[in-house]
Amino acid sequence: MENSRKKKKTVTRRAFLQSLSGGAVGAGVASRVLGKEPRSIQSGPGEMEVFSSKRIALTVNGKKVGFETEPGETLLQVLRDRLRLTGTKRTCNRGECGGCTVLLDGKPVYSCHILAIQAEGKDILTIEGLASGDKLHPVQQAFIDKDSYQCGFCTPGFIMSSVALLDKNKQPSLDEIKAGLSGNLCRCGNYQKIHAAVAAAADAMRRG
Amino acid sequence: MKKKHLIEDPHLEYMELAQNPGSQTAASQQPSAQPAAEFKHIGKYTPRIDGKKIVTGTAQFTQDLYVDGMLQAKILRSPHACADLVSIDLSQALSYPGVKAALKLKEGRIKWAGEQIAAVAAVDEKTAEEALKLIKVEYKVLPHVVSEEKAMEQAAPLIQDQGNVQKSNEYNRGDIEKGFKEADIVFEQTYKTSWEVHQTAETHSSLAKWDGDNLTVWDSTQAVQSVRDGLARALSIPASRVKVIKHYMGGGFGSKLGLNDHTVVAARLARETGRPVKVVLTRQENSYCVGYRPSARMTIKAGVKKDGTLVALHFKNYNCGGIGRGDRCAEPTTDVYRCPNVKVEEYSVFVNTCGSRATRAPGHTQGTFGLEGFMEELAARLGMDPLELRRKNYSAKEKGDTGNPYSTKGLDQC
Ligand code: FES
Ligand code: FES
Numbered sequence: 001m002e003n004s005r006k007k008k009k010t011v012t013r014r015a016f017l018q019s020l021s022g023g024a025v026g027a028g029v030a031s032r033v034l035g036k037e038p039r040s041i042q043s044g045p046g047e048m049e050v051f052s053s054k055r056i057a058l059t060v061n062g063k064k065v066g067f068e069t070e071p072g073e074t075l076l077q078v079l080r081d082r083l084r085l086t087g088t089k090r091t092c093n094r095g096e097c098g099g100c101t102v103l104l105d106g107k108p109v110y111s112c113h114i115l116a117i118q119a120e121g122k123d124i125l126t127i128e129g130l131a132s133g134d135k136l137h138p139v140q141q142a143f144i145d146k147d148s149y150q151c152g153f154c155t156p157g158f159i160m161s162s163v164a165l166l167d168k169n170k171q172p173s174l175d176e177i178k179a180g181l182s183g184n185l186c187r188c189g190n191y192q193k194i195h196a197a198v199a200a201a202a203d204a205m206r207r208g
Numbered sequence: 209m210k211k212k213h214l215i216e217d218p219h220l221e222y223m224e225l226a227q228n229p230g231s232q233t234a235a236s237q238q239p240s241a242q243p244a245a246e247f248k249h250i251g252k253y254t255p256r257i258d259g260k261k262i263v264t265g266t267a268q269f270t271q272d273l274y275v276d277g278m279l280q281a282k283i284l285r286s287p288h289a290c291a292d293l294v295s296i297d298l299s300q301a302l303s304y305p306g307v308k309a310a311l312k313l314k315e316g317r318i319k320w321a322g323e324q325i326a327a328v329a330a331v332d333e334k335t336a337e338e339a340l341k342l343i344k345v346e347y348k349v350l351p352h353v354v355s356e357e358k359a360m361e362q363a364a365p366l367i368q369d370q371g372n373v374q375k376s377n378e379y380n381r382g383d384i385e386k387g388f389k390e391a392d393i394v395f396e397q398t399y400k401t402s403w404e405v406h407q408t409a410e411t412h413s414s415l416a417k418w419d420g421d422n423l424t425v426w427d428s429t430q431a432v433q434s435v436r437d438g439l440a441r442a443l444s445i446p447a448s449r450v451k452v453i454k455h456y457m458g459g460g461f462g463s464k465l466g467l468n469d470h471t472v473v474a475a476r477l478a479r480e481t482g483r484p485v486k487v488v489l490t491r492q493e494n495s496y497c498v499g500y501r502p503s504a505r506m507t508i509k510a511g512v513k514k515d516g517t518l519v520a521l522h523f524k525n526y527n528c529g530g531i532g533r534g535d536r537c538a539e540p541t542t543d544v545y546r547c548p549n550v551k552v553e554e555y556s557v558f559v560n561t562c563g564s565r566a567t568r569a570p571g572h573t574q575g576t577f578g579l580e581g582f583m584e585e586l587a588a589r590l591g592m593d594p595l596e597l598r599r600k601n602y603s604a605k606e607k608g609d610t611g612n613p614y615s616t617k618g619l620d621q622c
Contacts, residue, residue: 087264087265097409147259153410
């Protein structure tokens with residue numbers, strides 16, 4: 001990819017955190033690290049040099065990938081813009097909808113709210129890595145069988161959250177399914193069929 | 209003209225229906241019921257042909273498209289709800305490394321916060337974002353109004369020369385005054401609905417690519433033809449040179465029914481740079497630049513007999529859809545219940561926000577909320593069961609039992 005920003009720049013810890021996109025989680029992180037009122041903190045002696053760009057490696061869908069990352073670059077940007085793994089969707093890009101959900105060492109995370117450097121050395125599973133060859137993961141199959149999508153844009157995020165849920169809880173009740181997927185939004189309003197798919201996938205996985 | 213029967217004559221043309229609304233009659237008999245088990249497709253599960261692509265993340269929505277040499281565009285938008293544009297200076301943005309083109313998009317009066325001012329195309333989104341910060345714009349800020357109530361005041365800044373309040377719908381049936389005179393009880397209530405943003409899962413996105421004089425646009429749209437025709441007009445080229453493709457769309461709900469301004473920007477930047485250009489709106493832009501369901505303030509006044517028979521219905525609505533007209537919301541009131549005397553007055557109130565757009569059953573959502581809320585309260589006022597009140601005024605035909613028969617309704621079976 002063409003890159004026009006090779007010039008060295010020093011980034012303060014504050015600027016770095018503020019370069020994260022908005023949203024509740026970002027604001028929360030910034031105020032925890034920076035004190036209650038980030039805006040009142042003056043730049044000056046407390047500044048910390050971070051990096052202008054850094055080479056990192058992570059494992060995505062079983063493959064090791066290495067690249068230069070820039071401050072503020074999110075895991076979502078890396079997946080989509082660098083690796084072209086566009087199954088992970090940029091939906092709100094502010095930690096509120098779950099459209100960008102991937103598994104980080106098996107745990108569901110919003111990739112729009114994780115920095116690429118935070119994922120350094122970690123194992124990432126995206127929707128593209130879920131099936132084994134032509135064989136779909138039971139959750140994927142259940143989404144097809146239960147017709148659990150309308151536009152399908154939220155589907156990858158829902159599937160990843162469902163996989164994480166079923167990993168922890170082999171036989172979730174409807175309420176547990178709802179709680180497990182409460183971090184994902186479907187604007188088409190297809191929740192009932194999504195919940196049905198998770199229940200069906202749980203059955204299929206128990207049967208083996 | 210001989211009346212045709214829809215079930216007997218499946219070839220009845222829509223055009224004929226439109227020209228002669230009385231040309232069809234309701235089904236006089238049920239079609240012979242075939243057992244569901246004998247149907248080949250109806251009632252049977254059929255997996256969607258794109259299912260596998262959706263669940264494996266390989267379905268490519270517009271925002272997922274990356275083509276060789278592609279640039280990304282970002283749009284600078286007005287922070288002011290009302291202003292005159294004095295000047296735009298693109299020079300610093302143009303010299304920012306990685307920027308390939310920049311465009312001025314506005315002159316004259318800005319009428320809503322979010323209007324396009326300028327755009328840049330750069331090697332990636334972040335570069336384009338940085339470059340936007342270097343565009344210098346001088347505005348002469350003017351007074352604005354975004355509240356519907358304030359816009360109706362005498363002293364409010366004028367959004368349209370013809371005034372901030374304009375009649376948008378009128379309908380009369382029977383004699384409303386006579387109806388109120390015949391009534392035992394006259395009852396009036398006001399219902400308000402507020403704006404509702406579509407917030408499609410996939411934000412509005414377009415990718416434009418020229419091959420010589422031919423333009424191909426991948427668009428997150430509900431209407432490829434209207435985008436094609438709109439682009440042809442906007443760029444002054446024949447529609448035959450424009451091809452619009454949509455494979456997958458992450459929700460539209462009415463907000464993706466026509467050509468978007470940013471799509472024209474992508475096409476212009478692509479022409480200027482000779483490279484494909486993609487523009488993906490942010491969630492914030494989707495929140496205030498691509499429409500919403502307009503608000504309604506509906507005052508419904510009914511004249512009723514003691515037994516609940518409606519004899520007069522007056523529906524007055526102030527709808528608000530920003531710089532555009534809001535929705536007509538009267539249809540449920542004019543149509544659903546039998547009532548001989550009906551009067552409708554609807555007005556659009558103009559304010560300094562982006563224009564509204566169609567949103568799932570435009571006008572009916574607001575209008576039904578108003579009407580059915582009213583029926584509940586009217587029933588309480590009459591000491592009647594709400595369902596009984598509705599059945600009492602049940603109408604099997606639209607326009608209060610004077611129009612075409614409903615194909616399905618079912619209220620009488622409740
Ligand atoms: S796109 Fe990350 S949470 Fe919405
Ligand atoms: S299927 Fe459209 S957002 Fe969920």
